[in-house]
Amino acid sequence: MNLIKKISIGTAQFGMNYGERNKKALSFTKIRKILTYARSIGIQNIDTAFNYGRAEEKLGIVGVKNWKISTKFSKIPSNENPVYWIEKHLKKSLKRLKIKKINTLFIHDFNSINKNEKKAEDIMKFLKYLKKIKLIKNIGISIYDPKILNRIIDLKSIDVLQAPANIFDRRIFQNKNVEILKDNNISLEIRSIFLQGLILEKLNNIPKKLNDYLIYFKKIEKLSNKMNTTKISIALSVLNNQRFDKLIIGFNDENELKEIVENIPLKTKNLKPFFIKKKNFLINPYLWNTK
Template structure:
């Protein structure tokens, strides 16, 4: 069942995040409603990060004993002496476990995987392996933005999880053959940004003028949705469902109502999605960190 692949993204549990987020940071009540509804639909994994404000603390207060939790280490001080760096990583993990009120993490990812390529990269990797051996984490991995960097890591490190953007517009990781590479190495692929921070779900009237340069994209999605009697949400979820090499999909939600809509969409049987070619300026659109410069 597809919903078993779903991971609840929790950046909004700790930060006011997302271009389409009108409700702001999630509070205890809304967070509890989301977690309890997800449980009813056999969704049992959470994605969080130390950098997500107080999301780990809020999740610990809500109670997630029976959940698998993936967290991420922030950028590390790679110039530290090796043993000090090791101690810092252990301290961060133990703090996360206390905040989350759980005994171990399903996964720990590096938010800045380039730390592995620093002079202390081998020490960082060794510490991650030690965390596995000591049963504080089950799996280790990296969170990336650009799939072009993947070969650097796959060649030198044994990873369990790779998290990267993948959506109806951003198909780079598949187009460049990395989904096959990950599958061949038995590495879980967790896709994120399937709604592109909610941009792909917004009505044309809600879009800021700076996104008008991609009018052909919004036209194609709007026409396809209208002609097929579906929504942009349905297009986005159907695209992921049709890509069976996706092991898990991270979906950020801001309310119980929002999660209900996503669950209903995931349960629909939709066989086609539009082919949308992005022009050479694609990275301006696909990487939200570029949006402030549009």
């Protein structure tokens, strides 16, 4: 499939300030322009979440009935019945989005249910019921670390896995993970290809909390100059010759999407991985606010 058609529009910045680069949520005008251009080039998928601020509400107002919408539920409060909680929030999502069904409903915090076998069983049973009554088409799980892949396979009901991959983090493409997913009929969606946009940033815009890793951002800049190519092309090179089904990318305006399109088809070969000391902090944005 054409890489452009594999793109799914990430929407965290539609509803809130998200990541290190986005200080406020996007306006309705920008959202409309992004979606209008995306649709004109064959993109059909949108990725959102219950807890992306007003993202779902804004999408509903703009109108997304003809899109394939995936959403996520995050950590379920320990004092809540998980089935009732999911049902309540799914109904709210459908109402906000003004649609009748979800393409993929993702479990966003797998670790929170992985620790409780009974809770995991109840949730999976309910998600299968939602599939049966066609409120959702697929059951998905969003992960940070492929080490838990075998546990996910054991659930036997997962249709889609969403995982990070970028020039600093290629774990999902290692250890035959992709083959394991294929053998179990699980689709793979890639997110964080630009590491919340920082891989494309100017060096003086890299946050101080990542100063220990500045040398690796400098390497990308040097490669870009040496190869006379864009940072986008270098970042996307990780996907060369890899099997995956969707690529989640967020945009601040339609021009950012146009820049991506200009770098497709991929012209930069898959570059050798960087050796990065103590890279866990770098590749997990949820840890950045702990420093």
